[in-house]
Amino acid sequence: MWVEKYGVFTSVKKVKTNLLIAGGGLASCLLAYRIKLLLPDFDFLIVERNHQLGGNHNWSFHTTDINNSQFEWLSPLISYRWNDHDVVFPNHSRTIKRGYNTIASVDMHEKLTPIIGSHVLFNRSIKSLTHKEAQLNDGTLIEANIVINAMGHSPNKDIAIAYQKFLGIEIELNEPHNLQRPILMDASVNQQDGYRFIYTLPFDTRKLLVEDTRYSDNILINEDECLVEIKKYIVSKGWGNYKIINREKGALPIILNGNYSSFIDKEIGMIGMKGLLCHPTTGYSIPHAVQLAELITGELSKKGNDVTQKIKQYSIHSWKKDKFFRILNRMLFWACKPLDRYKIFQRFYALPESLIAKFYSREYSFL
Ligand SMILES: Cc1cc2nc3c(=O)[nH]c(=O)nc-3n(C[C@H](O)[C@H](O)[C@H](O)COP(=O)(O)OP(=O)(O)OC[C@H]3O[C@@H](n4cnc5c(N)ncnc54)[C@H](O)[C@@H]3O)c2cc1C
Structure with a gap:
């Protein structure tokens, strides 16, 4: 256990670990979970600036x-x-007969804390990171044989992006909503600020997540305006009285083009959104995070492993493979009028289900 091994951490200013994972978000947690499943005694440490794993997401x-x-x-x-x-x-x-799943970050935090919690330093911010060490804001130095950067997305001059931005509210209704399945896109709403749709997930018979989403050229989210639109939508669905129990907002990068070899860190493996390891058109990052958790854990189990190199190879291969999606994104954002963007998705969703599945699992490629 990390705390037992190092004693009272606050009095220790220099710490050593085999693997340091910077950031305790989605990609980091899936990796840590996989390590615990396969290499339960492996020495690693996660540094997370917040008090819980994963932030506030679904x-x-x-x-x-x-x-x-x-x-x-x-x-x-x-x-x-x-x-x-x-x-x-x-x-x-259309109803698409394909399974859909959600991981709520609050649940993930609760489920993973007993498993990986002793490897996590909460409420600690990383000030600087190299391939050998992290300097924390409180002056602590963490030295490591391997360093992985999982600190989430940050804008970068080498990559051109647009945005999928949204505001969502989780609501609890007084009466059952009778919604049987998620509505991934309801684009029958008026189009504004790019391609706009409402995304609704029925969590139980009375709880819903309702999000106003836009494929937009800008990152700005007018929360008041989105909230009004969401409330109008809820009324239009006849979902009656409710209270808001949670609120979530975000802007995901929609990757248009860029110079990935300049973007990528040559010395530190980047996973999750830090390495732009997401579906270029949807921003979903779970599949990459799962894949990398397997790849890295497999590599760690070998003597003389080269985790950084493996991550780099994986990322460059994915970038090349995803060229098709970046062309599609450029069509969507550069060749199409913002309020006509919905037509591309409308046409796409008329395709056979097998092709839709291939799109989401990134199986289209020019490689
Ligand atoms: C609101 C929202 C909804 C999303 N929905 C989906 C979805 O439905 N499906 C999907 O696949 N993807 C979704 N995504 C995209 C993507 O999966 C998420 O952004 C995901 O959280 C990315 O995981 P990550 O580990 O790369 O980054 P994050 O989960 O953002 O984790 C980064 C972590 O690093 C920590 N950190 C940052 N800087 C420091 C520092 N200096 N010191 C210490 N810690 C630091 C942060 O506090 C954070 O916990 C969504 C994104 C958002 C914003």
């Missing part, structure tokens, strides 16, 4: 985005599962 993915064995080990962390979901456009609506 992360979703399609069942077919990962393979069966990956789904199996991830399963204990899944908070909600559905067998199918709907999409709604001005010209057509």
